[in-house]
Every structure is written in C-alpha cells, then in structure tokens.
Amino acid sequence: MKKLLNTLYVTTEGAGLRKDGENLVAEVDGAERARLPLHRIGSVVAVGAVYVSPALIGALARGGIALVLLDRQGRFEARVEGPVSGNVLLRRAQYRAAEQPEEIVRSIVSAKVANQRAVLQRALRDHGDDFAPERRSAVEAAVERLARILRRVAFEAGGVDVLRGAEGEAANLYFAVFDDLIRVPDPALRFRGRSRRPPLDAVNALLSFLYTLLTHDCRAAAEANGLDPAVGFLHRDRPGRPSFALDLMEELRPVLADRLALSLINRRQLSTRDFETRDGGAVLLTDAARKTVLTAWQERKKEERRHAFVDEVAPLGLVPHLQAQLLARHLRGDLDAYPPWFWK
C-alpha cells in the first residue's frame, strides 16, 4: 500500500519555510523549529502570514508536492504547482464522462447517503440510551427515510437531476437531526442548520474548516492521479470551483469531517472559548482551536480501515487517493463502474 505522506500545516504567524539540501526547514524568529525530508511530505499548507523561500517553492513544485496558501480563517488563497502531470487521454475520458455522468453520480450519491445514514446509526448504537425519547425517534426516522432515499438512488432509474435532488433531500434530513448527535449541554455549541460563507454558529465554523481540509486532500488526490480537479460529475462546472474535488469529497464528508466535528465537541476537545463571533454574526475558530483541529485531523487520517472494493487495509487519509485512482481506472476502461467508498 502506498505510504500516507505527511501534510505539513504551518499555522504560526511569521514562520519561515526554506529548503536546506533535500529537507524542508521551518523557522520561527530565526530559530529552527522543524526539519523534514522532502520525500516524506505529500503537501504543505501555510495558514496566514508564512514566508516560503523561492528555492523551497521550486523544490516543492519539482517534487509534485502541493503548496497551498490559506488565509487566517482557513479560506483558500492560492496553490503553487509544477507542470501539469498525467495523461491527456485520461483527461479527455473525464471530459467525455462528464457529458454523461449518471452512473458515476449514482455511485457518489449512493455512498454519501449510505455514509450519512451510517453516522446516524452509529450514534444511535453508541449513545442511544442518552437520547431523549422524542429525539431518538427523530433520528431513527431519519435513518429510515435515508434508507428509502438510498434504495431509490441505487435501484431506480433517474437522471442526474433526480440524483442531485435526492442528494439534497438526504442532506436536509441528515442535517435536521445533526444537532441531536451533540451531547454537550452548552447552548453555544448547538447546530442550527447548515450555514456557510460565513458560518453562523460554532458547529458550522468547525464543519467548514474540516471541509476545507478535506477539499484540499481530494484536490491533491485528483491531481496526483492525473484527473482534472475542476471537471465534476455531481457538481456542475463553475469557473474557479474544484468541482471534481468536491465530488470526490461527498462520500467522505460524513465520516472524515462530520464525525470528527462531533467527537471534537462531544469529547470537549473544543469549547465555546475556541470560537469567536464577529460583528454581523460570522463565527470563526480561534488560532489555538485550529491547531487542535489540525492535530485531530492528522490523527484521524492515520486510522485504518479495510477498503471494501480494493480489499486492502488502508489509512483513512489514503481513501481520497484510492477513490481518485479507481475513478481513473473506470474512465480508462478497466472497471465497469466507479466503485464508491462505503464506511464499514
């Protein structure tokens, strides 16, 4: 199995990154704080004001190591990459498939709905006794309705628009009971429906940040496998949007991001102190909280699971890579469909 390479997140304001031989060196106030061999790094994410030397930028680009700049709030700013890699025949196959995307979308939406439902089932199984009876029956009802949507998506005919509609319907059902999965009494940590740009509560701020991290990994996985991150199947093309990276992310969101958000809150690794509210109601993670989240994210990516289709044990952090690879194999004619990732 391919190695899960490190993603280096640099969040210290004013930190400097430079190249020294075949190593990346991170400095703060002129003192060396970290030294990593370049061949152990999969990508570098710099958050806020971080200085990166031109020699290091060149070495990263040559080595196919993505360099991503995020602003202090974790929003995407820029990405530095080397020459376009991969295979033009694969990209053409991707563009052709994007004209008739129905079966690929069916795989993506099936797995997304199945994995959302699995998140709810898992919460019922692990903490069902803690639920107030009416909340418990609400979550159980959502599980059942998601099963109906899953059956429809997987086994009934329907074009891409029908599938997109089912995906939206499932998301509404799922997020309608998401607050019931939060087990801390703090009123500032309640989930009040999905909001973004800007997130209007702490849970949304946390989800948005985790989705940014996951998008980054999915984009890197797409590029590493020679796919065009901008040409999607479920997501329509829109200039500047990494539609395919967003597609790749859909099946993984419930497990890699949503469950991590829940456990950070439920295990009280994050509390109200970790969020700040701006004028106008936007809620942001504090710098310290972002470090907590990044550490938990890196740890979560190391957890191993058996990949049902490939039939090998792989860390969760490699799942975007495996899925991009399987999609590429489908597009090149090796596989009769795109095998989605079901959380088991």
Add this chain to the structure above:
Amino acid sequence: MAALDEPIAISALQHAVYCLRQAALIHIERLWEENRFTAEGRVLHDVAHTAGERKTKGVRRVTALPLASARLNLTGVADLVEFRRDGDGETAFPVEYKRGKPKLHRADEVQLCAQALCLEEMTGRPVPEGALYYAEPKRRTAVLFDADLRRLTEDTAQAFGTLVAEGRTPPAIWRAARCRSCSLIEVCRPKATARSATEFRRRAIEALLDDDLGAGP
C-alpha cells in the same frame, strides 16, 4: 505498424515484453511508481549515461550513444556500444547495464536486441551479438541476436506500437510471479480490476439495507 508521429522508446520494450499492460501504464497512462528496484536502476544509469568515447586496443567505446530505427519506429540511447575493428571496418557490440542478476524472462535481452536492430539500420552492417552487464555478478552475460530473439523483439515493438497509436491500455491479467515483483501493482490492481464494480455497488447497498437492525458500522 500503425502510423505514429512519435517513435517508441527502446527502454519501453523491456516493460512491454514483461507485460504489455505495465508498459501501457507507464508510457500511455504516465503512471510511474518508483520502488527500490527502479530507484537503484536509475542511479546506475546516471553513471552509465555520461556521453564519452574511449579507445583501447582497436575497440572504440562510445557511451550514451543515441539510436534510432525508422523501420521499427524506435528511438533510444545505448549505455555503451563497443565498435570492434575487424577486417574492412567496425562491428558494433552493444552493452546494457542492469541492476541485479540475470533474469528468467527475456525483457533485458529484448531491449538489447532492439539496440542491435537500430545499430544494424544505422551502420548498414550486421550486429550479431552484444552483452548485458549485471551489477550483482559484476560480469557480462553474452547475448546472441538469433532469429527467435529478433522475432520476439520485432513482435513486441509492433504490439506495443499499436497500443500507443490507439491510446489503449490492455486489461490486467493476474500472473502471480510477475505481478508480485511488479513496481506498478498498486496502480494496476490486477485483482480489483477483474471485479465488477456495478456488482460490488449493488451488493454493498443491499447488505446495508438488509442490515437495518442497527448493526451498522
């Protein structure tokens, strides 16, 4: 031979004779998984691939010599060609440097034979033999370019040329001995690609829906 606007690299033939799919994954899909074996091979080649010429006792030793064959649509660079003075001229004798030991399959011989076919076309003189230099016995193994080897080399060049022209990657066929030592096994996935993904999806979802009594993940 299908019409091609780009010649095929001689070095691709060693992949093609080992496994046409491996060659397609490397040269058409542009997938390259560097493992320990290929990394060592690269270091060895960096040393051999410094152009130069030395002359000793009637043998001209030319390193990093560019080669081509219009007939077979091949191009490449020979590690070393010895031009040996005999009678009315020089006979070329290609030498290719290889990591490890002599192998049971004929990939290295085919690569060397392709160099010989290029040299014959370029010099207009027969090239009857050459040698593979293996790093592990640190010794040359002589290779005779007989009719069998020439046919295998030409057939391989033709089959691979057709794939490249069509941009096609052939399906995986699991062959334990070869697949296990292949550096591309994790991108080829010879076992997974033999499965039906449609069937996998249907069964996985049926199992999830049957499992409604809360077994879940």
